[in-house]
Amino acid sequence: MTLMGLAPLASVLALLAQEPATGFVAENVAARPEVVERGLRFLNLAYTAVWVVLAVYVLSLSIRLRRLTSQVRRLKERAGL
Amino acid sequence: MPEPVDARMRTGRSGFVEQGLWVAVAVLVPVCLHQIFQVVPTEGKMGVVQRIFYFHVPSAFAGFLGVGLCALCSALYLWKRDRRYDLVAHASAEIAVVFFTIVLLTGPIWARPVWGVWWTGEVRLTSTLVLWLMYAGYLILRRNAENPEQEARWGAVLGIVGALDLPIIYKSVEWWRGLHPKVLKVSGGQGLDPAMERGLMLCSLTFILLFALLLVLRCRAGALEDDLAALTRHAARRGAGAEPA
Numbered sequence: 028m029t030l031m032g033l034a035p036l037a038s039v040l041a042l043l044a045q046e047p048a049t050g051f052v053a054e055n056v057a058a059r060p061e062v063v064e065r066g067l068r069f070l071n072l073a074y075t076a077v078w079v080v081l082a083v084y085v086l087s088l089s090i091r092l093r094r095l096t097s098q099v100r101r102l103k104e105r106a107g108l
Numbered sequence: 109m110p111e112p113v114d115a116r117m118r119t120g121r122s123g124f125v126e127q128g129l130w131v132a133v134a135v136l137v138p139v140c141l142h143q144i145f146q147v148v149p150t151e152g153k154m155g156v157v158q159r160i161f162y163f164h165v166p167s168a169f170a171g172f173l174g175v176g177l178c179a180l181c182s183a184l185y186l187w188k189r190d191r192r193y194d195l196v197a198h199a200s201a202e203i204a205v206v207f208f209t210i211v212l213l214t215g216p217i218w219a220r221p222v223w224g225v226w227w228t229g230e231v232r233l234t235s236t237l238v239l240w241l242m243y244a245g246y247l248i249l250r251r252n253a254e255n256p257e258q259e260a261r262w263g264a265v266l267g268i269v270g271a272l273d274l275p276i277i278y279k280s281v282e283w284w285r286g287l288h289p290k291v292l293k294v295s296g297g298q299g300l301d302p303a304m305e306r307g308l309m310l311c312s313l314t315f316i317l318l319f320a321l322l323l324v325l326r327c328r329a330g331a332l333e334d335d336l337a338a339l340t341r342h343a344a345r346r347g348a349g350a351e352p353a
Contacts, residue, residue, distance in 0.1 A: 058155070062155055063155060063156055065221060066154075066155045066156040066157035066221060067156055069157050069160070069217050069218070069220060069221050070156055070157055070159055070160060072217050073160040073163070073164075073213070073214045073217040073218065074160075074163065076210070076213040076214060076217065077163050077167070077210050077213075077214060080206060080209050080210050080213065081206070081210070081318075084206045084322070085322070088322070088325050088326060088329060089325075091329050092325065092328060092329050092332070095329060095332035095333060095335075095336060096332060098336055099332055099335050099336050099339060102336065102339040102340065102343060103339065105343065106339060106342055106343055106346070
């Protein structure tokens, strides 16, 4: 009697334990073309942001270095050092 | 004229270390990009957008390095009152702000497709923003000081206080169990695929070398600013001395 009563429960548990052959799992979602395309847009945006920030800083630093070097050289020449 | 900070810095020329760092960074950046886009596997759940991680995390490492170095040199400055420590602290803070700007831009760009929002009130995100604001404030504070001694002293105090946020950022995912993924195994992360781990290590090395290169350049600029100030004072004294009484 008890075992008979557990049979439907066991079949439900077996169903739940099964890996879905096809379905809405994260791995499948990530591989879908529209999701890949959307991901690439964000990836592009992120890498563009990285390069822009680094380029602006390196450029501003090199301009600052060039300006300072020429100012120091000019003052040294004027001071006769 | 004040004591020279460094003879090579004063000439405005790049040294052997700087040239070596330029070469290393120029070689390693394309290698990193090859690793990120050709070698490392695509993460199963997040897809291609996970590749943001290879620049986001190394930027955070470089930012941490900058803040740590700033705090260390600030403490040494307060102890020894040596201008060289202040110079390195100021340069480190500026570069840390640059790297944390990258972290705070790439993080939300990753979060939007993965979490569905650009920003949340999660502790790691908030504490990183607070750190960025503190060091941006550090740079503004230094610009508004009345004299160089005050600038260095105020900067040193804020440089040390700001670094107290570092352990909060690092441990926040464990302490408050936030949404932010755990990256390192030592902080309880699940670990990465070996190819992903190699990619991350290579990118981290590249960003640390980039940090070192920017630090050398920024310290040279700081030393030249000192030179310029000293030369200007020297010229003013000579001008005043030449004038009739």
